[in-house]
Amino acid sequence: METMTSASSHISNKELIEKQRKFVQRGGLRTVEERKRVLKMLRDAIQSREEAIIKAVEMDMGRPSLEAYASEILYMYNEIDHAIRNLSKWAGRKRVSLPWLLIPGKAHLIPQPYGSVLVISPWNYPVQLSLSPIVGALAAGNAVILKPSEIGGHAEAILAELVNNTFAPELFHVVTGEKEVTMDLIHSRPDYICFTGSPAVGKIIMQEAAKNLIPVTLELGGKSPCIVHDDVNMDAIMNRILWGKCFNAGQTCIGIDYVLVQKKVKNTFVQKFIEFKNKAYGEDTIQSLDFGRIINEKNFDRIAGMISGDILSGGKTDRSQKFIDITLIDADENHPAMQEEIFGPLLPIITYDKIEDAIEFILAREKPLALYLYSNDKTVQKKVEENTYSGSLAINNTLLQVATTNLPFGGVGNSGMGSYHGKFGFETFSHMKPVLNKSLKLDTDLLYAPYKNTMRKLEKWVLWLSR
Ligand code: NAD
DSSP states (O other): OEEEOTTSOEEEHHHHHHHHHHHHHTTTTOSHHHHHHHHHHHHHHHHTTHHHHHHHHHHHHOOOHHHHIIIIIIHHHHHHHHHHHHHHHHHSOEEEOOOGGGOSEEEEEEEEEOSEEEEEOOSSSTTHHHHHHHHHHHHTTOEEEEEOOSSSSHHHHHHHHHHHTTSOTTTEEEOOOSHHHHHHHHHTOOSEEEEESOHHHHHHHHHHHHTTTOOEEEEOOOOOEEEEOTTSOHHHHHHHHHHHHHGGGGOOTTSOOEEEEEGGGHHHHHHHHHHHHHHHHOSSGGGOTTOOOOSOHHHHHHHHTTOOSEEEEOOOEEGGGTEEOOEEEEOOTTSGGGSSOOOSSEEEEEEESSHHHHHHHHHTSOOOSEEEEEOOOHHHHHHHHHHOOOSEEEESOSSGGGSOTTSOBOOOGGGEEOOBSHHHHHHHTEEEEEEEEEOSSOOOTTSSSOOTTHHHHHHHHHHHHTO
């Protein structure tokens, strides 16, 4: 399969990957200064296209400009600036101490790039989820091929233009196309794959990568629950819940998928949700300039098909505009919206009695990418923290656990493996090579044949050491 390079010549994906690997192995990005320069080029390339990026995500999914600016642009500046500031520290050798047998000698770990890293990204935060793992990959000294999602199309085009007009193909290149292109890239044997997308496609990617033992990081999705316990003040939490559901019209991997509400406070929850929703987006959500649209008809039909049963608020849809209203559903575990990740603005409510019941409900399902808990009760907080398993846990907040480069971002089990952001991204895309440097001055005959007297000597040593 042929790939278009920035020089407009055609080379195969295999040739491109080999070129990248050679570039890395010959020290193309060996120095910290060079890596910082490349990261700065990426920052400048984004900065000079801010308007085009905002426009692209608006055209793809009607994303309000403020949401686009915060999540696609500011987010990237933060990630890049943090990497530039800390790279010298991350990239240095790490000394380690040695046991008696290896003395005199020295040992250290040297972080080294894998080579050519393939990043496969989704459409929902097209710039952030493509470029933020790439910051870690470039900071670690790798060359990168990005295969953005073909869905939407405008964001894919701006990413290809931004990257291929800024970087030489042997350093960083965008390859576009459908799933056949992704498969060809994987079969062309990159040295590392970072995939962000659904668990179903994640399994295909891992299976194909395994054929050539290519290491993978999988950033996947699933149903992220939000527990609302009876001790909270609904007025204090409702904006956070509403925002966590409605940002990008619910098309956020760590967005709230469903709420588990303590029985006694269900009615207040519903009443406050509607009150706050009307305040934020108006009574007729379709008129709001602050609420996005569903990416395409396929997803529209999938999500709209889940609207059934006892609708507590919302429920309106308009296929011509790919609009789905913020819809609160009185649900149980058998409701259609509880059978798969919603990835849209529907919010099923399920009630529970005791916090242990909510925990059991979560434990009975796949490990979520994110778990949210709204409660000020320290015992409840501790119980949920210690007894549940998820990619991340945020207490009394939604989405903002990803707003710091000091916390890793990633899933566990069905929601993914591996993580990135800040230093964690650098480490994900580095092989920490152990180096032992032994002095020739002293040696021990304990190791070498003939072994005749070795056992007795060893026993003496062990006895002496355990005194
Ligand atoms: P997707 O899995 O359909 O697609 C992701 C990428 O895989 C795209 O680049 C697509 O072109 C490619 N792809 C799709 N089908 C393929 C196939 N059969 N073979 C090879 N490549 C294929 O996901 P999506 O619809 O783009 O995004 C939504 C999903 O991604 C949701 O499950 C969401 O939770 C998850 N997600 C996770 C994160 C995260 O950081 N953990 C972030 C965003 C989205």
